[in-house]
Amino acid sequence: METVSIGIDVGGTNTDAALVCGAEVLALVKVPTNQADLLQSTREALMKILQHYNGTDPVRLHLSTTLQTNTIVEGRGAKTKAIVIPGPGVHLASLNLPFPLLELTGYVDHRGREVRPLDIDQVRRIQESLDNEEIEALAVVGKFSQRNPCQEELIARELSAWYKGHVSLGHRLSGRANFPRRIVTTCLNASIAQKQRDFLQILRGAKEDLVADIQILKADGGTMTLEESAQRPIESILSGPAASIMGVKALSRCQAKNFLIIDIGGTTTDLAAVVNGEVLFERDGAIIGGHKTLVPAVLARSFGLGGDSELNYHPGQGIQIGPRRAGTPVCLGGSALTPTDAAVAKGLVELGSKDRARSAWDVWARQLGLQAEELVEEVLRAFTRQLMAAVDAFYRELEGMPLYTVEEVLHPPRLKPDAVVGLGAPAEVFIPPLAKALDLPWEILPFSAGANAIGAAAARSTVGLTLHADTELGTITIPEMGYQGEIRRPLFFDLEKARKLGEEKTREYAKSLGYDATGDVYIVEEESFQMVRGFRTVGQRHMVRTQLRPEVRRIRIGGKST
Amino acid sequence: MTQVGLVFFPAFDWAISPDHPERQERLLYTRDQIQEEGLFDHPSIREYRPRLATDEEILRTHVVIPSLDSKITESHRIAAGGTIVAADLVIDGLVERSFALLRPPGHHANRIVHGSRGFCVLNNEAIMVDHLRSRLGPDLKVAIVDTDAHHADGTQDIFYNDPGVLHISLHQDGRTLYPGTGFVSERGGPGAYGQTVNIPLPPGTGDEGMLMVMERVVLPILQEWKPDYVINAAGQDNHFSDPITNMSFSAQGYAQLTELLGPDLVVLEGGYSIEGALPYINVGLLLALAGLDYSKVEEPYKGGGRQSRAISQDVARVCGEVMELWQKRSEVDLVQVFGEGDFFERHRQIYYDTDNIHEAQQDCVRLCTDCPGWRMIYTSSSRNRQPVAVVLLPWKPCRRCQREAKAQHAYLVDEASFEQVVWQSPAVKLG
Numbered sequence: 001m002e003t004v005s006i007g008i009d010v011g012g013t014n015t016d017a018a019l020v021c022g023a024e025v026l027a028l029v030k031v032p033t034n035q036a037d038l039l040q041s042t043r044e045a046l047m048k049i050l051q052h053y054n055g056t057d058p059v060r061l062h063l064s065t066t067l068q069t070n071t072i073v074e075g076r077g078a079k080t081k082a083i084v085i086p087g088p089g090v091h092l093a094s095l096n097l098p099f100p101l102l103e104l105t106g107y108v109d110h111r112g113r114e115v116r117p118l119d120i121d122q123v124r125r126i127q128e129s130l131d132n133e134e135i136e137a138l139a140v141v142g143k144f145s146q147r148n149p150c151q152e153e154l155i156a157r158e159l160s161a162w163y164k165g166h167v168s169l170g171h172r173l174s175g176r177a178n179f180p181r182r183i184v185t186t187c188l189n190a191s192i193a194q195k196q197r198d199f200l201q202i203l204r205g206a207k208e209d210l211v212a213d214i215q216i217l218k219a220d221g222g223t224m225t226l227e228e229s230a231q232r233p234i235e236s237i238l239s240g241p242a243a244s245i246m247g248v249k250a251l252s253r254c255q256a257k258n259f260l261i262i263d264i265g266g267t268t269t270d271l272a273a274v275v276n277g278e279v280l281f282e283r284d285g286a287i288i289g290g291h292k293t294l295v296p297a298v299l300a301r302s303f304g305l306g307g308d309s310e311l312n313y314h315p316g317q318g319i320q321i322g323p324r325r326a327g328t329p330v331c332l333g334g335s336a337l338t339p340t341d342a343a344v345a346k347g348l349v350e351l352g353s354k355d356r357a358r359s360a361w362d363v364w365a366r367q368l369g370l371q372a373e374e375l376v377e378e379v380l381r382a383f384t385r386q387l388m389a390a391v392d393a394f395y396r397e398l399e400g401m402p403l404y405t406v407e408e409v410l411h412p413p414r415l416k417p418d419a420v421v422g423l424g425a426p427a428e429v430f431i432p433p434l435a436k437a438l439d440l441p442w443e444i445l446p447f448s449a450g451a452n453a454i455g456a457a458a459a460r461s462t463v464g465l466t467l468h469a470d471t472e473l474g475t476i477t478i479p480e481m482g483y484q485g486e487i488r489r490p491l492f493f494d495l496e497k498a499r500k501l502g503e504e505k506t507r508e509y510a511k512s513l514g515y516d517a518t519g520d521v522y523i524v525e526e527e528s529f530q531m532v533r534g535f536r537t538v539g540q541r542h543m544v545r546t547q548l549r550p551e552v553r554r555i556r557i558g559g560k561s562t
Numbered sequence: 563m564t565q566v567g568l569v570f571f572p573a574f575d576w577a578i579s580p581d582h583p584e585r586q587e588r589l590l591y592t593r594d595q596i597q598e599e600g601l602f603d604h605p606s607i608r609e610y611r612p613r614l615a616t617d618e619e620i621l622r623t624h625v626v627i628p629s630l631d632s633k634i635t636e637s638h639r640i641a642a643g644g645t646i647v648a649a650d651l652v653i654d655g656l657v658e659r660s661f662a663l664l665r666p667p668g669h670h671a672n673r674i675v676h677g678s679r680g681f682c683v684l685n686n687e688a689i690m691v692d693h694l695r696s697r698l699g700p701d702l703k704v705a706i707v708d709t710d711a712h713h714a715d716g717t718q719d720i721f722y723n724d725p726g727v728l729h730i731s732l733h734q735d736g737r738t739l740y741p742g743t744g745f746v747s748e749r750g751g752p753g754a755y756g757q758t759v760n761i762p763l764p765p766g767t768g769d770e771g772m773l774m775v776m777e778r779v780v781l782p783i784l785q786e787w788k789p790d791y792v793i794n795a796a797g798q799d800n801h802f803s804d805p806i807t808n809m810s811f812s813a814q815g816y817a818q819l820t821e822l823l824g825p826d827l828v829v830l831e832g833g834y835s836i837e838g839a840l841p842y843i844n845v846g847l848l849l850a851l852a853g854l855d856y857s858k859v860e861e862p863y864k865g866g867g868r869q870s871r872a873i874s875q876d877v878a879r880v881c882g883e884v885m886e887l888w889q890k891r892s893e894v895d896l897v898q899v900f901g902e903g904d905f906f907e908r909h910r911q912i913y914y915d916t917d918n919i920h921e922a923q924q925d926c927v928r929l930c931t932d933c934p935g936w937r938m939i940y941t942s943s944s945r946n947r948q949p950v951a952v953v954l955l956p957w958k959p960c961r962r963c964q965r966e967a968k969a970q971h972a973y974l975v976d977e978a979s980f981e982q983v984v985w986q987s988p989a990v991k992l993g
Contacts, residue, residue, distance in 0.1 A: 086858075087862070088842070088858055088859060088860040088861075088862065089595070089598075089599050089842075089845060089858060089859055090599045090600070090601070090845070090849065090854075090855075090858070090859075091855040091856075091857060091858045093855075094854060094855040095600070107862060109862050110591050110594040110595055110598065110837075110841060111837075115862040115863070116862075143598060144598055177594060177597040177598040178597060178598060178600050178602075178603070179598050179599060179600055180599075180600035181600060181603075284603060292603060400610070400611060401611075402570060402609050402610075402611055403571075403611055403612070404570070404571065404572050404573075404574050404593070405573065405574045405575040405576075406573055406575050406576050406635075406636050406637045406640060407575055409571075409611075409612060409613070409614065409636070409640050410614075410636055527574070529574075529586055529587045529590055530580065530585075530586070530587065531587060532580070532581045532585060532587065534805065535581045536581070537580075537581065541590075
């Protein structure tokens with residue numbers, strides 16, 4: 001039996017839904033997003049797509065929603081206080097973190113050694129210090145807690161005796177180093193936890209009989225269970241761009257190892273890159289509403305250039321497009337000319353009224369003292385020109401990523417694309433000239449307009465872990481699953497052993513969350529150092545970052561669409 | 563806040579030998595600490611990639627015998643190139659200050675290189691200075707303040723007769739530590755006399771002594787000399803926990819030093835307390851460079867920073883002595899120091915501890931009243947017994963020196979008694 005799944009991507013303007021059976025797309029629908037009540041439009045999309053389903057077997061639902069992204073961007077999260085253990089180092093107050101902090105003494109060093117224990121009286125006094133504050137959630141974050149979470153855990157145990165609100169612990173959310181980001185990530189997670197629980201409750205209540213299982217899409221393009229999303233709601237942010245990229249992975253026939261993904265929308269264009277067959281991820285984590293986090297996320301860069309962008313003419317410089325949206329294109333009844341109107345006037349696409357577009361170009365061209373055809377051409381050229389500049393800047397940024405080994409400097413990873421994959425409604429107009437300018441082959445994604453929903457439907461569950469082993473101290477830490485182990489035979493615990501353990505633990509963790517753990521576990525990153533003290537090797541330090549590969553189901557092209 | 567460019571290159575896959583202090587692990591904990599403190603993505607700090615230095619960029623400064631590729635690894639090329647990147651960031655105005663936090667280090671590398679000494683093959687600061695001049699012109703004035711615990715004998719050697727460079731090295735007294743030089747009496751060649759300033763400090767000197775040196779010597783000298791750029795050769799082995807020195811600076815002390823000095827460019831030198839010191843010194847240094855609050859930076863394991871009264875008196879005496887020499891530098895009769903003839907000649911034996919090579923050098927400087935004078939160096943070593951001749955011209959040679967140097971070069975080539983005759987002149991091409 002083929003798996004039937006529904007993908008829903010709640011976007012800023014539209015909510016897209018896709019019904020996918022095995023490798024075939026059975027239906028795509030689109031409804032306007034109700035910003036005041038996201039659940040209402042989500043439900044509407046679900047009802048509409050279910051009308052295309054004739055089967056009786058229950059379906060899975062993969063939901064990518066902007067709910068938490070909006071909560072964070074609009075600053076509507078619960079009032080959260082961070083209980084932090086900064087130890088010596090950067091003065092936290094100087095970082096101007098956007099959350100109130102309660103600093104405790106205590107300190108864990110880079111090896112995970114507890115240098116200074118917590119002051120237990122201070123921990124017990126947390127309750128008093130919170131008494132007069134309207135705090136709705138707590139985040140507990142220690143410096144280097146990813147190397148040893150003992151102090152965060154002790155505080156959590158003390159809190160559990162009396163605190164009824166949500167508590168997020170830093171080490172459970174990421175194994176990466178970066179204390180300020182860990183504070184921000186943990187606070188944001190705590191601040192949206194209640195909202196996520198409310199949302200899940202409504203979702204479960206509203207569940208159609210036909211929907212067997214609901215999964216939430218994450219910023220890394222994988223999915224998680226509702227239970228998991230209640231613990232780590234922060235991972236559901238920015239799932240929209242991830243959905244589109246998963247759509248590309250599901251639909252593209254591009255054979256190139258390296259390619260550029262360009263998603264052209266009405267207001268913005270998003271760029272993402274595939275290198276050596278893998279989608280590139282953010283180095284540290286997602287940035288949302290100006291907050292730098294440790295949330296694993298596909299690397300996507302957005303800029304204000306789209307089919308509905310505003311146009312400005314500067315004598316001598318020509319046309320400047322964007323960054324703001326002009327509104328509805330003239331051909332569709334709007335009042336301001338847009339790049340879409342240029343494509344319509346030139347006959348590159350059929351959309352709305354070509355005559356309306358043409359006469360508007362005539363009027364504007366006359367004002368500027370130009371020929372209408374000339375002006376239309378210039379708009380199309382300007383679009384390619386600006387897109388080229390953005391692509392250049394994007395790869396310049398990628399190529400600026402630091403390199404820490406001689407090997408990497410001598411043979412830097414080749415990031416440059418060998419092909420361009422375009423999606424979004426205006427892609428068929430604007431991708432070919434760009435690809436020609438870049439001298440690369442191109443592909444316009446089939447189902448271009450619903451690729452995000454198809455991507456959500458085709459996504460699979462993922463988990464990622466960070467294993468840190470120190471054979472001198474005999475410790476193994478996997479913060480994301482709260483695991484701390486001992487190395488019994490330090491001399492024999494080499495990198496290979498660390499890899500094996502990482503893989504094993506990833507499967508174990510995946511299974512405990514109810515995921516299909518038979519997929520490919522791969523090593524995202526690893527490092528291994530010999531530790532020498534006084535001309536004598538005292539141990540090895542291994543770090544292995546593993547992930548259950550965010551595979552997607554491949555979608556066959558040529559399926560029906562409605 | 564000051565914008566700081568950080569060129570971080572820990573060379574995680576390079577070591578002199580597996581258990582050598584210069585090994586893969588050296589900057590691992592520094593990386594961990596900077597990352598955990600969130601400084602790689604702090605708004606006032608931006609990280610940049612290093613690159614490989616070209617032959618030209620290296621050979622402008624060094625003469626490598628028998629050939630460049632026989633003596634350096636790619637890692638040396640990247641450390642030198644990273645230093646050049648750091649200089650370019652400041653020259654091009656992309657940042658206000660930059661920090662080349664990279665290895666292998668360089669300040670024991672002389673102009674002539676037969677191998678590795680004091681873990682160094684290429685002198686990163688010297689390559690940086692010559693890069694600055696190649697971009698901004700030969701009139702540029704650059705001061706190097708070397709705060710490594712070991713005397714910067716390589717940098718001193720390279721700029722010994724270079725009036726465009728002021729070289730100040732503060733270090734543990736050479737009678738008690740490698741390389742055994744760096745006394746106040748070493749003051750530079752005939753063309754730059756007084757511009758080599760050595761401040762040997764007694765073992766056990768702590769933050770107080772270091773701050774005294776900054777306030778009484780380094781800052782007043784810089785204020786008077788008015789360099790266009792100040793480079794800090796930031797060795798971190800004056801730290802109380804360093805395993806191969808005997809000093810007593812703390813991470814706070816290093817941060818204060820950085821704030822007082824306010825260098826335009828910083829290049830990492832030594833420092834081998836890789837867990838107990840480097841992570842904290844580097845965090846403090848970055849914060850101080852960026853004008854951020856470093857008051858909470860401290861080592862987790864205590865043990866230093868203080869010094870005894872006897873040391874304080876000793877440091878005060880050294881400061882007095884150095885300042886007196888500095889103030890009276892133009893009153894010195896150079897004839898008394900360098901003699902009366904056309905040339906000043908010196909013979910030196912140089913030991914390369916890391917590679918166990920003995921070099922013998924004969925160095926002749928033309929005593930010239932119009933420029934620092936052209937130079938001729940004959941060098942041979944236990945590894946390269948065939949002598950090599952080097953003819954050197956300064957950045958701003960007078961016409962007579964150019965003529966004489968060219969004639970000497972032609973003569974040496976004709977004579978054919980040298981394995982190699984090298985022409986090194988940043989400003990004048992042969993022929």
